[in-house]
Amino acid sequence: MNNFNQDNGMQKRMLIMTLVVFIFFIAYEFLVLKPQQEEKLKQQEIAKQQKQNAAPDVATGDSMVQNAPTKDSMSKSINALSSKSIGKADIITTITTAKNSIEIDKLGRVAQVTLLEPKYKDEEGNQIKLFEADQLRPLEVRFANTDINNKAFEVAYTTTSSSVDATKQPQTFTLTQNIDGLILTKDFTVYPDGHYDLKVKTSQKEQFFITNGFRPNVLADMYADHGAYVKLNDGTMELTSDEKLEKVKSYTGIKFVSNFDRYYATVIYNFKNSMQISLMPDNNDNPQSFVHALGEIDFSGYMGPKNFNDLKALNPELTDVIEYGWFTFIAKPMFTFLQFVHSYVGNWGWTIVVLTIIIKLILYPLSYKGMVSMQKLKDLAPKMKEIQVKYKDDKQKQSMHMMELYKKHGANPMGGCLPLLLQIPVFFAIYRVLLNSIELKGAEWILWIHDLAEMDPYFILPILMGASMFIQQKITPNTMQDEMQKKIFQMLPVIFTFFFLWFPAGLTLYWFVNNVFTIAQQYSINKIFERQRAAKK
Structure with a gap:
């Protein structure tokens, strides 16, 4: 059984890990080029020259084994092709x-x-x-x-x-x-x-x-x-x-x-x-x-x-x-569903908006519980601090009273991380769909967006996405005590805006609409808790 510091630290570590994984995927897909250095190429060329030309036999279910073509036959055709x-x-x-x-x-x-x-x-x-x-x-x-x-x-x-x-x-x-x-x-x-x-x-x-x-x-x-x-x-x-x-x-x-x-x-x-x-x-x-x-x-x-x-x-x-990459198992059925929605909507941009709303509705119960847990943790912060101070020399009692406090008020220190964790595979599945589906190539949305599979030429959507992320961050309860962690999280809207500058416009549209609905949801929950606090006074 963990104490308060451990619970709170675990929550922070989970959130940080989620964001690190998220940024890793973005960096891998968008910032990590696949160059091969000249020296490596030379070494590979030397290795190729040392390879045996004959290919290995291929075991088949037939009685006759067929060999792969040899490099001699390949070079003959390539010479014939490139010479003229x-x-x-x-x-x-x-x-x-x-x-x-x-x-x-x-x-x-x-x-x-x-x-x-x-x-x-x-x-x-x-x-x-x-x-x-x-x-x-x-x-x-x-x-x-x-x-x-x-x-x-x-x-x-x-x-x-x-x-x-x-x-x-x-x-x-x-x-x-x-x-x-x-x-x-x-x-x-x-x-x-x-x-x-x-x-x-x-x-x-x-x-x-x-x-x-x-x-x-x-x-x-x-x-x-x-x-x-x-x-x-x-x-x-x-x-x-x-x-x-x-x-x-x-x-x-x-x-x-x-x-x-x-x-x-x-x-x-x-x-x-x-x-x-x-x-x-x-x-x-x-x-x-x-x-x-x-x-x-x-x-x-x-x-x-x-x-x-x-x-x-x-x-x-x-x-x-x-081919949709690592998230094919999610991306392929998602594209099928996108096509179904598009058959009624008729525009791929608005189809993405509708898909975002549907995903938010599906994840609403879990998101709602996570937001409520964050609000409860915010309200319980003074009491948690009291327990921490009172039992600072007895970690076992501190942990026991902390868990009793969580149970009494229905708070879950990990609740705020789960919706974000679920968003990551959904996000990358949509990314793969937008990246590999030629149906979205050349698909227009509104005014300046002429291709949802390409970046926003005027960076309007990435800026709107960053602004919505900033607002979402401001209205979301934050129980972090460490000032350095606070500063890092305050920089995330700027960091994500930078990443999204080169994202396909359709993907940025999804994340922006997702943020807008999250803001609306968080705002409504904040108002509910404000009324409850006022009623208790």
């Missing part, structure tokens, strides 16, 4: 769907995907293109046999159609490559929504690998994860971030593999027949994904925005392509 940029003359098939334009080059790869929907434009007003020059392209094929692989990059494909119009209904076409008598065919079915089915087959039973390409490079920043994401048959997900893959990593029993940036992904999936894949590092330790095949393989693919409804329409499991 892909020009218009290299494009043999152009596919137009209702949502994108897909260009296939003479090596049977997806040279470029251009998003056609008006909302997908870059800062210069041009339609967004998913891929940059000199990067691994989707649907590139590598052969395990090095001789065949080398020849494959010297032989152009032929196509049954140079222009495919799939804007209104599915269309089919075939690519063919003749490698000294070894015939490789790619049979495509392309759909108006932009996804495709593909069957790849060789005339002889050769082992080959096909990739979904390097991730789109439209928006890869420090705030969101980007790299490769796989889903296994047991439902588990595994993320391999860029610059984190030091050696080949292989999987069996895969439902999909996605290489992605903040808002866009290129995905290969098969929910009927599981796949075997290998992730191989490029020269910067970024993951490159290869699907294993022996003689033939079929799967489906998607290259475009990680829009929840679009992915769900293809297959509900594909919504797992959207």
